[in-house]
Amino acid sequence: MLQLDQLRTEIHSSQGIVVAVDGVSLAIQPGETFALVGESGSGKSVTALSISRLLPDNACIAAGDVRLDDASLADLPESEMRAYRGGRIAMIFQEPATSLNAVMSVGRQLVEAITTHTELRGEAARAKALDWLRRVGIAEPERRIDSYPFQLSGGQKQRVMIAMALATEPALLIADEPTTALDVTVQKQILDLLLDLQRERGMAMLLITHDLGVVSQVADRVGIMYAGELVELGSKAAFFAKPLHPYATRLLGALPDVDKRGHLLEAIAGSVPPLYQAFEGCRFAPRCYSATARCRGEIPPMYEMGGGHSVRCFAYAPEAAVPLVRPPLRDMGEGRAARQLGDQALLTVENLRVRFPIRSGLLQRVSGHVDAVHEVSFSLRPGETLALVGESGSGKTTTGKAILQLLRGTAVVDGQAMLGDIDLMRAGKAELKRARRQMQIIFQDPFGSLNPRMRVGEILAEGIQSLRPELDLAERRRRVDALLEQVSLPQSALTRFPHEFSGGQRQRIAIARALAVEPSLIVCDEPTSALDVSVQAQILNLLKELQQQLGVAYLFITHNIGVVEYLADRIAVMQAGRIVETGESASLLMSPRHDYTRTLLAAVPRVVVGEADTEVLLPA
């Protein structure tokens, strides 16, 4: 039904012409779900935008064709294209919060979509809107239809978006990361809803995602994109039974899970090549173990492997095939020294309670409190990793910040927290300084956590300067150099600014900054959730190695169960500001006792990789 034929989309940027999508050919049948998978910068979203012709002004379809049934969409004038867009092709986007108009009630927006693309008017359109709200599973649609977007939760907003997209009864639905911004339990509901509706309507769905777990749950066919090209195309069953392209196998190997605990993850070294250059060989060759001179000098075509499974790699060429090399499994060096967990608790938290004051009235008096964290207690031994798991709004970040004393002045914090012999909650200025030398933090967003106006050298030296003023300049320089070594960044990084680094490199800088004062505890606040899978593997490896070498304890805040399985010694599950279950990592994951833990674990999309024959947990 939808057919892309050698689609090539160019973006004109200041660096030159970026070929974001290069020679992509694929077909989607009615009633089929096609998943387009890739890391950021692989061109999957641009492919979607090319189909609906919603490209930015500086981009255009340079060659190839997009055919929907008999119409060639690439050549349609804009006025005719508008009838297709919304009518035959509908789209839903990643961020439900910004996809809806904030000043119109959801009912009005839904009615608008219906009257634009169908014959229904007035009461009939409203009735249809109500009907759709019911079908996407919004409770009490009669009441909700007059709500404004801010009155709905993220999941409800995405449901409304789906209703709007489907109300016009499209033949093709393009879903661009529809569940990435949602919690894992909500993600499951939304995916189930999409599948139900698709089955009922028999429409085709193009699902754009970076999450292989989601793919294995909903897709019929899979296309893997790398650097603007399709590198592998096949049915879901065939793909997961035997992924062919080295990139695809490495991507699956980079996923953290419980079986890889003893080893380092298969991080793919290097990064996606910039797309403004002309390629002479395979685009993955610089990062591939199997790459030969042929891979570097000749552009591989798509090889048909039978059963609609095709792959762009010389390893599958009919003659003179390049032999595939398996990357070595990297050990942690477990034999060298098992991690020493101390007996004495490093951090003990008892009855931690955090309340944010609500101010109101003319004089901004405190009129009440919102409880963010209720009576949270846990302890952490030196060199141990405790994962704090929960969905957004469960109070895990607040707990971390309260322990780090970053909430002084903004929230009321009760309870007790002992770091060694320091009572954190009652620490004076000097004691707090001493405590800060022992505990540091790594943030989620590698782009927001480094001051864009400071050089990396200054960023790394700042902590030493502030907390170890007794060290002189030479000693500071020596330490900063050693830090770069530890996180494997070149010495030349010192004089550069954060924006010159990629996301993964920035996160390395943030880790080095936290290590600068030689802390015994690091609070990791979702340190990998803004990163691509292959980069996430690099960072997790680094964290694990550092723990091995330095014996630092991690309080690991995350919603990603795969990361937890791979890294955590113990797990604390948080829901609505309380810890509902604590336990050793293995026993808690194998036999969860609390209902919420069970729901959470069940909602995580799992993937079965044939080759390794193991069940793999995937990041949400």
Place this chain on the structure above:
Amino acid sequence: MKIVVLWTDWVVLLVLLGTLAYGWKVMRQPHLAVTWRKAFNTATGTSAATVLAVFLVIGLLDSLHYRPAIAGKADAYATETRSVLDDILHHQQTGRERSYSAPLAYQGYEKEATVIDGQATRAYLRLQHGGAHLDQPEQQWAADVLLRTVAGVGLGLLLAAAATALAVLLLARKRRQGLGQAWRSLRRGQVGFPLRAVLLTLTVLAVLAGVMAMLATAYHVLGTDRVGNDLLYVVLKSIRTALVIGTMSTLVTMPIAVGLGICAGYLRGWVDEAIQYVYTVINSIPYVLLIAAVVLILMVFIDNHPDLFPTSAERTDARLFFLCIILGMTSWTELCRLIRGEVIKLREAEYIQAAQAFGVGTWRILSVHLLPNVMHLILISMVINFSGLVLAEAVLSYVGIGVDPSMQSFGTLINTARLELSREPTIWWTLATAFTFMFSLVLSANLFSDAIRDAFDPRATHK
């Protein structure tokens, strides 16, 4: 000769040094250099900067003051304070007529009482300087003006050609190309820097200046005012006033707005409340009233302390100086509010929290982490404010509480033009002159500030 450095001259010199120091810093910091190059990468921005630079040079020449020695005496100096610009325009300054004369005229604008053949009568009299070299002006005037215009255009083109040749030469040397090839890439605009636009702007400016210069030796190009002063001289002197007001008031505004804005945004609590109350109160007082009060107090102070201000130039300069300060003190609220909002957003940034986790002191967070990150806002609003303040001077002088009436400024020019427009026959050239010059100054400042905003605003789209 005795060098005189007026208060505002100090300011001009300091601003010049500050700009040079900043330029040196920009050269050494790659990320700043890249952004600034972006600001100079649009044809509009660079052309505006070129025009602005010409205004700046005129203002600068007018800021080098001295008192000439009195001939024959060792240690005595004239009471009159002159500037280098005065020397360049000596002919215009001294070539005073009796009253109004139209641009390029050779006789007065109105009939004057005179005695012809022993009989008292009213007639159009020849000007003392404008067109004085013509014997029979009725026949010779048109040809003379045309000749001088053509000569001026030729002179301007010659200058422009010289500038272009220099540019081509430098370009060829820098790129190690032949001259012909350098010229071709320049003509096609393939230089990476909008050099073509700059050279075109310079050509237009050179032709205008050449024509003015050729005509100005024999005529009053822009006419004369009521007391016979050459308007070209007056309007060129006004440029410095406008520039001083624009830059100095901005300089006064910045530390107040930035300091209070950052403190309010980061410290919150009672500091924030207090600062907000202060700027809300200041905002609710009509600023004309506030300025009028201060200017009146100042005038009394200057009159009562003649010993502090020995020459009239120093008196008028002091008034200008304080006018700038009071203008700055009343116009910081807008920027302060803007910076406060930005800092409230930034204080939640993770790098600020990381600094807090290191126990970094408040002062260091304010100065090292917050200030550099609002710098682009400061720069943008500085250039945008500049033109607003030049216009504010015009309004204030029009109302009569601006600069000293004896000081040349766009405001005083417009104020006199108000009366001249309502008389018959209308004197149109004062307003036209003031309008043209002020318009070009403010427009070029605005266009340049647009270019800077586009380059520095992180939210602006770069295609």
